[in-house]
Amino acid sequence: MAVAALLWGLFFFRALSTSGVFMAGDTLRAFYPMRAYWASRVSALEFPDWLPYDGLGQSFPGIFITGTFHPFLWLHLVLPFALAAKLTLLACFPLALGGTYALVRAWDVPRAGALFAAVTFTFSGYLVCITNNPTYLQAASTLPLALWLALRFLREPGLTRLTLAGMVLALVAFAGDAQAFVMANACIVCLAALDPRAGPWRRRVGACVLLILAGGLLAAPQLLPAAALTAGSEPGARSLVEAQRFSLHPLRLWELVLGPFLADAQGTQGIPVAVVRHLVPSGGFNRTWVDSVYVGTPACVLALAGLAASVRQWRAWVFAALVLLLAALCLGDALPVYGWVYQLVPFWRPFRYPEKLVPLLSLGLAVAAGLGWKRCLTPGGSARAVVWVGLLVALPCAGLALVDATGQGWSQHWLRVRWPDVPGPVLQGLSGNVLASAVAGAVLASACAALIFLRERPSLQGALLVALQWGALAWAHEPLYQLSPEELLTTPPAFVERIRALTAPGERVRVASSLRDLPPPRLAGVRYNDALNLLQLSVLAPDMVALWGLESANEYLPGVSPRVRQLKADRVHWFTRLAPRLGTRFVAFATAEQRELGARLSARSTFVDPVLGLTLVEYADAAPRIHLARPECVEGRAEAARRMLSPQLPPSDVAIVECQAALPATPEGPLGRIDVAPGTLEHLTVEVEALAPAVLVVNDAYQPGWRASVDGQDVLILPANVAVRAVPVPAGRHLVELRYRTPGLTAGLLVGALSWLGLALACLGKRFLPRRRAPTA
Template structure:
C-alpha cells in the first residue's frame, strides 16, 4: 500500500509542472533569456542534428570558425537531460529539462532539510523557498539554463556531503561522488565551484572533533577524486580546451571585479529593482522572513552544530560575493588555486541561499518546539514568505525580459537556395551581425560563422580576429565577438575565407565566391617564434598565401627549383571529417582556413601525417609531390584515457555501493 511519504515526489512533480507553466507565461521565460537564445538553444539544436545524422558531436564547424563541441562542458553532451531534445525536439526538451529540475530543486531542498533535522512541513517550505528564490529562478529567467540545472542539483550534492559527515562509510563516499559528477556534467563547473566553497564551510562548522574533521577531509577528497574519475571522459578534453582557450588560468582582477556592494545587499530582503540592484548577478532575493529568521537563529550559534555550520556557509558565500570590496577573495585568489580563474564573484552568493533558508526554517521549528510560535503564526509567516517570493518572481520576470535578437536562420537558408549556391565542399562562411544571424546559429542557417558566443573562445582565432581588426583585446568580456568588430574585419575577408554578403538595399544575404581559398597549397614556409608572432606578421602585410608561417622548423619546406604549381580541392566536408585531393609539382604544405586544434589527425593516401599550425590560427598538412588523397578527422586527445578512467570510476562506485552500511555489519 502506498504511504503518504511515498507520494511526496508526486507532489513535487505536480508543483514543478505548475511552476514551469507559470514561467512560460511571464515576460522572461525559460526560452527567451539572453544565454538561452544565443547559446543553449543553439547548442541543443546542433547536438540533436549531429546525433540524428549518426555523428557523435566532437567538433562544430559552424561556430566561431570552428571549435570543439564535446569538450565544451557548457554543451552538456553527457548530461542526461540534454538527451531529451532527441525525442521531444529543442523546445520540448528544454521545457522538460526545466520541469524536471524544478522537481529536483523541490525534492532536494526537502530532503536536505530532513537531513538537517527539520520536520516534514518546514522541509517542504525549504524546498519551495529555494526553488522560488532569486538564486535559482533569476538565472533561468535570464537564460542561464546550465547554471539553473546545477543550482537545482546543489541540494542533492549538499545532502550527500552531510551524509558523508553523519553516516560515514564507502556508500556515502560513492553517493557524494555520483552527485558531484552529475553536477559537473550539468554544464556549469563555475557554479558548481560557487556552491561547493560554502558547502565546505558548512561541514567544517558542524565538525565536533579533530578526529571527525580529519576523517571527513579524507572522505571528501576520496569522493572528489572518484567524481573526477567518473567524468574524466569529458574532463580531460575540457582541460585541453582551457589550455587552448582565451581565458587566463589566473587573473586577480578578472576574479574579483564586480563584487556585490551597496544596494546589491538589499536584494536579500526585497525583490530586485525595489530599492535594490536589478542586475541578475546581484539577485540575492530570498525574502524578508528568511533573513529575519536566519538572523534570529544565530542566538543558538554556540550550542547547535547545524546552526554553526549553516551560519559559516552563509557568511563565507556572502563575504566572497563582495569580491574586491573585502580582502577575503583577493587574498584567496593569490593564495589558493581555483579562485583566480572565475568571474563575477557575486555568484558565490548562490551557495549562501541554501544555508540562509535552512537557518530560517531551523529557527521557526525551534520556536514551535518551545511553544513560542503558534501553528497559526507559523502558517502566517510561511504564507507571507510565499507571497514575497511569488511576487518577486513576477516582478523580476518583467525586469529580465530580454528581447531576443532577430533570428533569420530560415531566411538565410532560403536566400542561399535561391542563389543556386556554388560549393567548394565546405559550408559557406559568414560574418553577419546579430540582427541577421545569432552568433551560434550557423548550423540552423546552413553556414559557418566567423562570430561565436562561447566560453572559452579559442585563443588563436579570438586573437586573430581582434589583432587583424586593429582592436584592443577585451579585458573582461571574452565570450563573443561584438558586432562593432565586423566592419574592421572586411579587409581580411580573404584570411577567413568569407563568402557571404548582405545586400544593403534589401537586407537579403547573397553568396559570393570566397574572398580567399578555404584550402590551398604553398611551397614556401617561414618559421616564426610562436602563433602570436605569426599573427603580427600577417597584420603587418605578410603574404601568408605565398609563404606559410609555421612554428617549428621541423616542418619547414626545402625551397623548390623553378616555380612549382599545385592545387587543393575539398570534396567532402562534415562536422569532424574533411577529405581533399591535392596535386603538386613539388612537396608542399596543404593549408586550410580552419582552426588548428590538438586532436586533428591526417592521413595522406592512408598513411598518418602530422597536422601542424600555420599562419597563427590555421590548420596545415605536409603533402608530397604528385596527386594525393588527404583525409582529416577529429577526436579529442584525452578521450580514450578519460574513458578508461571513467569506466574504472564506475567500477569503483559499483563496488562501494555493494558494501553494506557500517551499522548493518555485525
C-alpha cells in the same frame, strides 16, 4: 509532495500554459545552439568532438559549459527541440525543491520549516532569473541534492551511499559549471567539519576524501578534457579584471531583503541597460548576471532570528562566517577578497564572474531560515527572537518607504547624486520600485512577528509562513522569467535565407558579425525582449548561427584558440581583411558602419535589412576553406602575427607558416587541385594533386588534438596565418587525412566508465552475494 507540485505549477503557470519558451541571455546565445548541435550529431550516431560554430572551431566536450554528458540532453532525441529545452529548465525547479527539503530535514527541521527553506531556494531570484543561462541553473538546482546525499554518507558511510552521493556530485560537473563543482566539494568539506553527527575526526576525513575522489572519478569524462583545454589554451579569466566582471554590486545587497527594486518587471523584464551602466556596473557588460538576488523577507527574518537565538553555539557563528565569506566573494571587485582567492588559489584562476556564487549564498540563507524555524518556532524555541528581528527589519523598511514617499529622500538625495541626468521615467520607475519594495518588506517582516502569536496552532502558523514566503517570491520573481515565441528558434532570419540562396545545399559556410551593443529596434506589437532576441538571431552572432547550420568566425565560448583571439587586435582589419582570408564568406555589419568602411570592403554583393538597420556583405575574395598555398616560412608566432596584422596582407596564394624546418620552395605557377571527400567534422580526407611542393591549408582553428597523415604516414600540422592549420605536401598525388580527438577525452571516458562500472558491480555484489556467516562454537 502535492503542496510542492502545486507551488511549482502556480509559479510557472505562464510557462506551462503557453507555447512560449525560455529565451533570454545565454539560453538563446549558447544553450539552444549547443543542444541543437549535440542532438544533430548524436541522432546521426556521431559523437560531437569538434564544434565548428565558434571561433573557427574548438573542442565541444573540452568546453565545460557545453555539458556534453548531462542526462537531460537525451530529451532532445525523443521530444521536439523546443519542448525538450523547456522541460529541461522546468525540471530543475522540482529538483531544487526536493533536494533542499531533504537537506534541511536532515537537521531535524520540521516538515513545514523544510518546505519553507525549499521554497526560499527554489524560487529565489538567482534560480528564477538564471533561466537566462540553463547551464548554471542545472548545476545550482542539483547542488542541494548532492549535499544531502553527501551528508548521509558522511554520517553513515556505506558503499551504496557513496555511489549515490558520487553520482549526483558528478552530475553537478556534467551540468557544465566547473566552479559549482569545486564549490560543491568545498561544501562537503564544511559538512564533514561542522556536522555534529559525522562521527570521529578520522572517519570524517576519510569519508570526505573518499566521496570527493568518487565524484571526481565519475565526472572524469568532463573533468579531464576540461583540464587538458585549460593546460593548452586560455579558457576562462585571463586576468583579475576579467575574472571580476559580473560582480554583485553592494547596492544590490538590499535586494536580499527588499526584492528586485532595480528591475523593470513589465518592460525589459530585468534591470535595464541604463540602470546597469549608471548604478550597478558589471565590468563593461550592459546587463547583470541575474536580475534579482532576493530570497524573501520572511526567510531573512527567520535566518537572523535563528542566529540571534544561537549566540552561544560556535557552529552557528562558523556557519554565519561562511555565509559572509560567500557574500564577500560575490561582491567581487567591491572588496579585495575575490582578488586574494584569485592570487592565492591557482585552480581558481580559470573561473569568472563572482555573481555566479550567489546560489551558494541563497542556499546558505535558505538553510539558515530552516534552522531558524527549528530554533525559534518549535515547542520551547526562542519565539521572541522572531518578534524582535521582525520589528528590527520592518522599522527601517517602513522608514525608507516613508522618507521616499514624503520627501523623495532616496530618489532625490541619493539617486540623483550618483546619476545627475537620470531620465524622468527612469527616476519615477526606480522610486516606485523602492517604495513598493520597502512597503512590502515592512509588511512581510511585521507579519512574521505577528504570526508568532499563532504558536499554539503550529499547523496554521506554518502554512501561513510558507504561503507568505512563496507569495513574496512569486510577486517579485514570476514577472522576471522571460518567454518568447518558439518560432524564433525555427524561422530563419532574412540574412540566413539570403546566404542559403547564394550557396550550394550542404556547403559549409562561415559567417561573422561585426555588431556589438546595438539597441533592439522598436517594432509595433513586439515586446522589448522579443525584439532583442530577433536582433541577436539576425546579426549572425555566435553561437546562434548553429541553429541554421552556419559556422562562425566570432567567438563566444571560452575554449577559443588564443591565436584566433590575437588576430582580432585590430577589429576593422579583422572583419575587412583577415576574416575573409580565413574562409569567412559573409559578414553582417550595422548599415551605418558598413557605409563608413566603404572601399575597405571587397564585396561581391550586399543585402540590406532596413527594419533592423543591418547589412550583409558577401566577400568576393574570401578564401576557400581548404586550398593549396605556397608556404612562406617564419620563425614563430610573433613574426607570423606581424605579417598578418600589417596593412598589406601576403598574396592570397601564400600562407605564412611557422616552420620547424625549411620547406621546399614552391615555384610560381599553378599549384594543382584538391578533392575533398565526404566525412565528419572530426575526420577530413583530401585527395591532393600537387604540381609542386606546397601546403594544404585548412581554414579551421589550429587547436591541440588534430593529427594528420599523408599517404598513411603521420606528419606535423603547422600553424598557418597564425590561427589555422597547414599540412606540407610534396609534388604528386597524395591522400591527406586529418583526425580530431579532444585531448583527455579517451582517458576521461575510460576512467569514468571503469569508475561507474566498478561502483555498480560492487553495489550489486553487496546486495546479491551471500554474506559469509560467522563460525559457530
